Amino acid sequence: MKFLISFILILLLSLGAQIYLPFWSVAIVAFVVSALIPQTPWKALLCGFAAVFVLWAGLALYLDEANDHLLANRISLLVLKMSSPLLLIAVTGFVGGLVGAMGALSGSFLHRQRTAA
Template identity: 40%
Template sequence: MKYWTHLIIIIALGYFLGQWLPWWMISIVAIMSAFLLKHKFGLSVMFGFLAGFVLWAGFSLYLDVENQSILSPKIGLLFGGLSSTAVIAVTGLIGGLIVAMGSAVGAAIREVVPNYITE
């Protein structure tokens, strides 16, 4: 259950903080979430990737629908003729990797810091 909490925290805070702060703040949220919720390393990275992918691909899809798919084909042409769906998938992949790296850092710090400091 705590892994789903990790996912929900990253998506919710990442969305709300992303409205006012730089895009990379989602990695700080992932670091803090993985550290404070005491996750195992592999599952933390997996759920972090899933949260980042869902957030970035979902928001990219929302923006694509809002502008009637005008911008994504033009962006796709810049990258070798990708379709709108591929542009959204690549955006989700990039977001997933960023959050997975943040979750990995948080989980690694958690393993390194002695238990008596963090309990």
């Protein structure tokens, strides 16, 4: 239950933060949620990764569909050297997931440190 609550909180708060703050604000959101809701470090890492992966991949897919794959197709040619917008979306989600995972893991370790002291 804590995993689902953390997942939803990270997803929704990160979505709100992405409107006004830079991309790394998802790490701060994942950090705060994981510091406030106690979980094991592995569950916090997985929760942070999954929430931000779903958010970033979903937003990238939505924006890609909105402009008929034009920009993602051209960027995938530049970065990946092949025309694969969906692979670029997956890479975008993976990078965002790593940022969220590291924030959530740090928050989980902070919570464990506070309770141990």
